[in-house]
Amino acid sequence: MPAILEFQKVSKSYRVKKRDIPALTDIDLSVVAGEVFGVIGHSGAGKSTLIRLINLLERPSGGRVLIDGEDVTRLDDAGLRALRQRVGMIFQHFNLLSAKTVADNIAFPLRIAGRLSDADIQKRVAELIERVGLTEHTHKYPAQLSGGQKQRVGIARALATKPQILLCDEATSALDPQTTQSVLRLLDEINRELHLTIVLITHEMNVIRMLCDRVAVLDNGHIVEFGQVADVFLHPQHPTSRRFVYESEDIDEDALGAAFSHVSGKIIRLTFRDEATYEPVLGRVTRQCDVDFSILTGRIDRIKNTPYGQLVLGLSDRDNGRNISEALRRFREEGLTVEEID
Ligand SMILES: Nc1ncnc2c1ncn2[C@@H]1O[C@H](COP(=O)(O)OP(=O)(O)OP(=O)(O)O)[C@@H](O)[C@H]1O
Numbered sequence: 001m002p003a004i005l006e007f008q009k010v011s012k013s014y015r016v017k018k019r020d021i022p023a024l025t026d027i028d029l030s031v032v033a034g035e036v037f038g039v040i041g042h043s044g045a046g047k048s049t050l051i052r053l054i055n056l057l058e059r060p061s062g063g064r065v066l067i068d069g070e071d072v073t074r075l076d077d078a079g080l081r082a083l084r085q086r087v088g089m090i091f092q093h094f095n096l097l098s099a100k101t102v103a104d105n106i107a108f109p110l111r112i113a114g115r116l117s118d119a120d121i122q123k124r125v126a127e128l129i130e131r132v133g134l135t136e137h138t139h140k141y142p143a144q145l146s147g148g149q150k151q152r153v154g155i156a157r158a159l160a161t162k163p164q165i166l167l168c169d170e171a172t173s174a175l176d177p178q179t180t181q182s183v184l185r186l187l188d189e190i191n192r193e194l195h196l197t198i199v200l201i202t203h204e205m206n207v208i209r210m211l212c213d214r215v216a217v218l219d220n221g222h223i224v225e226f227g228q229v230a231d232v233f234l235h236p237q238h239p240t241s242r243r244f245v246y247e248s249e250d251i252d253e254d255a256l257g258a259a260f261s262h263v264s265g266k267i268i269r270l271t272f273r274d275e276a277t278y279e280p281v282l283g284r285v286t287r288q289c290d291v292d293f294s295i296l297t298g299r300i301d302r303i304k305n306t307p308y309g310q311l312v313l314g315l316s317d318r319d320n321g322r323n324i325s326e327a328l329r330r331f332r333e334e335g336l337t338v339e340e341i342d
């Protein structure tokens, strides 16, 4: 798959009181056309800096940012204007023009681009308003809209020039959980139906889990973990990634370890994905191997469109662990992931 967006050894530092303070160091990443790519990090990790380098709201201090193979830092003014039409952006606080109606906010980038007639602009705006579900709000002003409706205007405005890439900077962080869900569903629909590449940054693992295909974990200006969302979510390697996952699941990592220390027998974490989630593997294997199990903790949910289950089990047998070893072998043979915890 060709990369639509690539960072090659990108660094960015800000000059503060005659000193260069690094915000991003040696960032390498590549985003594939049509995917939803997420970047997660705590406050100050460098997320906004990273996303603003893509449309040159910031310039890199070192390295290259390529869109469709073209180094964006070499663009002249005309090239930069064209780039901004290929890369749309939505913001945490919507950034709408308060003196303009919904329709005029959405028409704004089209008027600036100056390529369409008034009639064509009106037609395009009506299409966009329908796509984001705001038809009855066409002539309202931003102050008359809810947060979720304002973000829908932001999305329609960002789509107006038919960009290839949509950048989302904490686009749902100002919204309540239910509104967040509906805006994420809209972004998912746009990604699938328009084959639009989405790059989003967030500090919420649940946003990543619901919408993204791949994720990079940003910590203090460095990418510390990177991969398919299901892999990072189910098997986080770096302490920062683990903290994001456990926070989102309301799991207290320390308490978890302490709770298991009282359990006799072998403790394992078993992960099922896709169809395996619905297969009665656990019952079958433990019965065949004559192993008893107790479920210590578990979660069953979806990552984007993939169902998964993850159970922590205490296993015991009457054969000094030989039956347990056989059970673990069969779990793996059935395609489950087995991690031995103690
Ligand atoms: N214009 C600027 N001038 C100087 N320092 C800056 C500037 N913008 C960002 N920084 C610094 O760069 C680092 C990364 O900031 P950035 O805004 O990218 O973080 P973030 O991950 O988006 O944080 P948040 O989640 O709070 O929005 C921080 O230490 C910040 O103080």
Ligand SMILES: [Mg+2]
Residues within 6 Å of the ligand: 047, 048, 049
């Ligand atoms: Mg930010």
